[in-house]
Amino acid sequence: MRRTILAVIGIGSCVLASSAVGQTFEWKIFSEPFIASARAQSVDWQKVDDVLGRKPAVADDVHRYGFPRSDLTVTLDGVTIRPAFALGGWVAFKPAHGGVMAMGDLVLLETEVNPVMAKMIAGGLEITAVHNHLLRANPATFYMHVAGHGDPVKIAAAIRNALAESKTPLTTTPPVSPPPAVDLDTAQLDQIIGAKGQANGGVYQFGVKRTDPITESDMLLTPVGAMGVxxxxxxQPTGGGKAAITGDFVLTGEEVNPVIVALRAHGIEVTALHSHMLNEKPRLFFMHFGANDDAIKLAKGLRAALDKTASAKG
Structure with missing residues (x-):
């Protein structure tokens, strides 16, 4: 046992020595997945589920709750958009510091923004962004990014109380019919984008990771898809091999304008550019986009833009 302990100390000393000569070793990032796993065991997730009135999608130690605006009929350039396309609000809970870190993105009508915000503030939550994602949508939708730290049940209650000020459905009902098939060459889309997509509510979705670690308030945001980074x-198919596209690129400052140029060169609009968080590292910008054209053509334009970023492929 003594030799084992000394061996570990020796390894640590080597790492610290390396750090002293200019290499960086983030002990917090290294240990966080193990610590978070232990914390996840202590959260009473059933109580959170009961407060929010729904079951989450679980990825590693993150519980992500969806709040789609299935109550809304929103059209964009004559296309009725599906909730999974651009109306899928969510809140993710990640164990942290004896409680949870919560982050979310809620879809609201203009008249709902201030009542929901007032309740969020009263419940001790932070507002980290309010903005558009789309252009020309009717009715216009706005997106409120929120954050919180502490007791998961109290945070869940604050979120539910705030959403009660909107018409966001607070109870879930099973779909009356299966979602339509995605009438696109999804295998070719996968090949072009360089990732495996998945069908969700009649929409074909991709989540492309960055190659650099992202932290918020010194917490490693993993898994990145569940945490919105x-x-x-x-x-969303629009017939004849065409599709409407939307989403957002996660970018560092130096990537912003090369991506804008790449998207515009391929006929894809940039519809919004903004932040989603307050204390992230590296500093990130979120660029929303939109178009309705041949799906393969648009995928090639998106790939050209991804090539301007530090994004994973495959």
Whole structure:
């Protein structure tokens, strides 16, 4: 046992020595997945489920709750958009510091923004962004990014109380019919984008990871898709091999304008550019986009833009 302990200390000393000569070793990032796994065991997730009135999608130690605006009929350039396309609000809970870190993106009508915000503030939550994602949508939709730290049940209650100020459905009902098939060459889309997509509610979705670690308030945001820091790309078929697309690129400052140029060169609009968080590292910008054209053509344009970023492929 003594030799084992000394061996570990020796390894640690080597790492610290390496750090002293200019290499960086993030002990917190290294240990966080193990610590978070232990914390996840202590959260009473059933109580959170009961407060929010739904079951989450679970990825590693993150529980992500969807709040789609299935109550809304929103059209964009004559296309009725599906909730999974651009109306899928969500809140993710990740165990942290004896409680949870919560992050979310809620879909609201203009008249709902301030009542929901007032309740969020009263419940001790932070507002980290309010903005559009789309252009020309009717009715216009706005997106409120929220964050919180602490007791998961109290945070869940604050979120539910705030959403009660909107018409966001607070109870879930099973779909009356299966979602339509995605009438696109999804195998070719996968090949072009360089990732495996998945069908969700009649929409074909991609989540493309960045190659660099992302932290918020010194917490490693993993898995990146569940925590909202992967580039999101959505295809909704519009007939004849065409698709409406939307989503957002996750970018560092130096990537912003090369991506804008690449998207515009391929006929894809940039519809919004903004932040989603307050204390992330590296500093990130989220660029939303839109178009309705041949799906393969649009995928090639998105790939050209991804090539301007530090994004994973495959």
């Amino acid at each position: 992967a580039t999101a790309i959505n295809f």
